[in-house]
Structure formats: C-alpha cells, structure tokens
Ligand code: CTP
C-alpha cells in the first residue's frame with residue numbers, strides 16, 4: 001500500500017509542481033491577451049498568464065529531470081521510471097488541463113477565481129493523462145495501473161487543498177481553493 005502511494009506520488013510530481021509555481025510566479029500578459037469569446041466572457045481570464053505557464057512548465061520539467069537523475073544515479077528502480085517525454089508531457093499537460101478548465105469555466109459564466117469543485121482539483125490529472133494518451137500511450141499504460149489511478153484520484157484533491165490553503169495564508173493565492 002505504501003509503495004503504491006509512493007509510486008503514485010512519484011509519477012505525479014512533474015504534474016503537481018506547475019500549478020503552485022504558476023501561482024507563485026504568474027502575472028502579466030494573460031494568455032488570451034484580454035480577449036473575449038463570442039459569449040461576451042473572457043476566453044480564459046486574467047488567471048491564466050504566459051509567465052505562469054512558462055514558469056510552471058519549466059519548474060515541472062526541472063523537478064522531473066531531477067527525478068530522472070535520482071532514479072538512474074541511485075538505482076531507484078522500485079519507483080516508476082520517468083523519461084524526458086513523460087516529464088514534459090506531465091508538466092505541460094497539467095497546465096493545459098488547467099487552461100481547458102478555465103475555458104469551460106468562463107463558458108458556464110463562472111468568474112476568475114470562483115470555485116468549481118471537482119474540476120478545480122482534477123483538471124491537471126485529466127490534462128496530463130489525455131496528453132500522455134496522445135503522445136506516449138505506452139508510458140501511460142505501463143505506469144498508470146488501476147491501483148495507481150485510484151491512489152492518484154484520492155491523493156490529488158488532498159494535496160491540492162493542502163497546498164492552496166497554505167498558498168492562501170502566505171498570500172500567494174487569493175482564494176483557499
Ligand atoms: N496562474 C498564472 N498562469 C497560469 C495558471 C495560473 O498566472 N497559466 C496564476 C494566476 O495568478 C492565478 C493563480 O496562478 O490567479 C491561481 O491559479 P488558478 O487557481 O488556476 O486560477 P484562478 O485565478 O482561480 O482562475 P480560474 O477561475 O480561471 O481557474
């Protein structure tokens with residue numbers, strides 16, 4: 001059980017890093033350049049910026065590179081193997097999922113920062129796994145077993161909430177979700 005938890009966490013590290021780093025480093029030009037969609041609402045909103053996207057993805061990749069190095073240097077073969085492709089896909093997919101969620105959020109009329117339970121917690125998992133399914137399905141099916149998936153689905157909202165509450169108290173995030 002503990003080994004499954006550790007494996008699930010190890011797999012998700014490159015996808016977990018981008019969101020908090022984007023919250024920490026984000027700001028400036030919004031990805032949608034302030035443009036509105038046909039429905040009159042913003043395409044993505046001011047909560048999705050280039051600085052957040054680039055810093056978040058780079059941080060996820062950097063930590064993933066560290067994981068690849070640790071795995072090889074210390075022979076940590078009891079943990080799932082991250083690759084250059086898996087790390088890039090997980091990090092980028094996480095924020096792609098986050099943007100996809102914001103796009104739909106704006107379409108259903110929710111304002112930037114408004115809470116949208118379930119979607120707010122699982123957007124990064126959906127984005128990372130859908131992108132993995134497209135670009136590296138072999139890695140996905142080798143590493144994401146049913147047990148691992150169940151643990152990821154339990155672990156993700158717990159970590160998400162914990163990190164966001166901390167982010168709120170240290171004034172990095174405007175809302176505790
Ligand atoms: N952020 C960013 N760029 C991104 C993602 C996040 O700059 N691509 C920063 C923004 O400052 C954002 C904060 O991280 O406000 C928290 O992210 P999130 O909760 O995903 O955004 P919200 O502001 O809640 O916006 P939304 O309602 O669209 O989810």
Ligand code: MG
Nearest residue numbers: 113114120177
């Ligand atoms: Mg939010």
